[in-house]
Amino acid sequence: MRRVSIVQGENAIVAEPGVVVSTLLGSCVAACLYDPVAKVGGMNHFLLGEPGADQRVSAGDMQRYGVHAMELLINGLMARGAMRTRLKAHLYGGGNIVSGLGGIGTANAAFARRFMADEGIEVAHTDLGGTSARKVEFLPHEGKSRCTKVADRVPDRPPVPVNLPPAGGDLELF
Amino acid sequence: MPAAAAIKVMVVDDQTSMRAMIRRALQDLGFKDVRDKPSAPEALAAVKADRVHLIISDYNMPEMDGLQFLEAVRTDAVIGKTVFIMLTGSSDKEIVQKAAALGVNNYVVKPFAPAALKEKIERVFGELT
Numbered sequence: 001m002r003r004v005s006i007v008q009g010e011n012a013i014v015a016e017p018g019v020v021v022s023t024l025l026g027s028c029v030a031a032c033l034y035d036p037v038a039k040v041g042g043m044n045h046f047l048l049g050e051p052g053a054d055q056r057v058s059a060g061d062m063q064r065y066g067v068h069a070m071e072l073l074i075n076g077l078m079a080r081g082a083m084r085t086r087l088k089a090h091l092y093g094g095g096n097i098v099s100g101l102g103g104i105g106t107a108n109a110a111f112a113r114r115f116m117a118d119e120g121i122e123v124a125h126t127d128l129g130g131t132s133a134r135k136v137e138f139l140p141h142e143g144k145s146r147c148t149k150v151a152d153r154v155p156d157r158p159p160v161p162v163n164l165p166p167a168g169g170d171l172e173l174f
Numbered sequence: 175m176p177a178a179a180a181i182k183v184m185v186v187d188d189q190t191s192m193r194a195m196i197r198r199a200l201q202d203l204g205f206k207d208v209r210d211k212p213s214a215p216e217a218l219a220a221v222k223a224d225r226v227h228l229i230i231s232d233y234n235m236p237e238m239d240g241l242q243f244l245e246a247v248r249t250d251a252v253i254g255k256t257v258f259i260m261l262t263g264s265s266d267k268e269i270v271q272k273a274a275a276l277g278v279n280n281y282v283v284k285p286f287a288p289a290a291l292k293e294k295i296e297r298v299f300g301e302l303t
Contacts, residue, residue: 050195062285067191071284074189075234075263084188084236118190 006045009063013042013076014140024150025093025134027105029066029112032090032136033073033121034143035082041140042077044069048104049111066111074119089116090125090145092136105129178204178302185210186217186231186243187261196230196261199288203295204302214243221253228257228295230282233269241272248277257298261286 034041046069094109109128133150211217233240260281
C-alpha cells in the first residue's frame, strides 16, 4: 500500500487501488471526493473558504482558499474520468483548535457544506467542527475514509506559497 | 474611458461558487450588468439572444470547453467580435496559445485577484471608470 501525504494548499488525485492519501487538519478542511463508477478520487486541504466580499487578496493568497482548491480537485478528477454528477464527498476538519482565531474552523466547515450544496455534490460523510485536530486517511479508488482525532493540538502550518499542481506530496511506504 | 456600468458581461464557469466569486469581483469593479451561465452551450444561446460586450469564460468545462466556445463565438456572424477573456489554469500555456490563434482578447490565470481581472479587462477596453 502506498501513502501520499498532502499539506495545506495541495491536492492528490488517485485512480489506483490501495493508495492512501492522508493529511493533518486543525481549522483547515479536507474534502475527499470520489466517483464510485470511474473509481477515481482525491483529497484537498485548504486554509480558508473564500475571500470576503470586501477583502482584497493577491493571486498568491487565493491559492489558500477553498473555492480555488475545490476547482483544482474537481477539474483534476474530471480529467481522470470522473463525472461531476456522480461525485460523493467526505468532509473533515474545520476544528476551532486555537482560541482567538475567530471561529475560522466553523467558517471553513460552513464553506465546505455550502460548496457541496451549491455544486450539487452528495455529501456521504462529514466530521467537521469541534475542537480537536484530525488525521484523515482516504482511499480514493475505494471511496473509503477514516478520521482519527488527535489528542494533542496540531496547529495548521503557516501559509506557504504552493506550486500547483502536481498532485500529491511526499511518498512514503507503510 | 468606458464606464464599467455600461459594459454587459457574461460569466461562464461550470462551478457555481466560482461564478459567484467572479460576479462579485466584477460588481466590486463597478459592473452592473453581469449575467452568468454554467455551461458554454447555454452561454452561447444566451449571448446570441441578448448580446453582451464581454464574455469571461473558464476553459475547463465539460460538454464544450472554453476553446470550443471561443471558436463558436468567433465564427458567429452576429456576436463574432464580442470581447472574450479566458480563464485558465497555470499550466495551460498550450491552451493560451490556441486561444490566441482563435482570437481571444486576453486571458487570466486562476487563481486570480480581482485587480488582475480588472487589469486584463482594461487592456482591452481601456481604463474603466
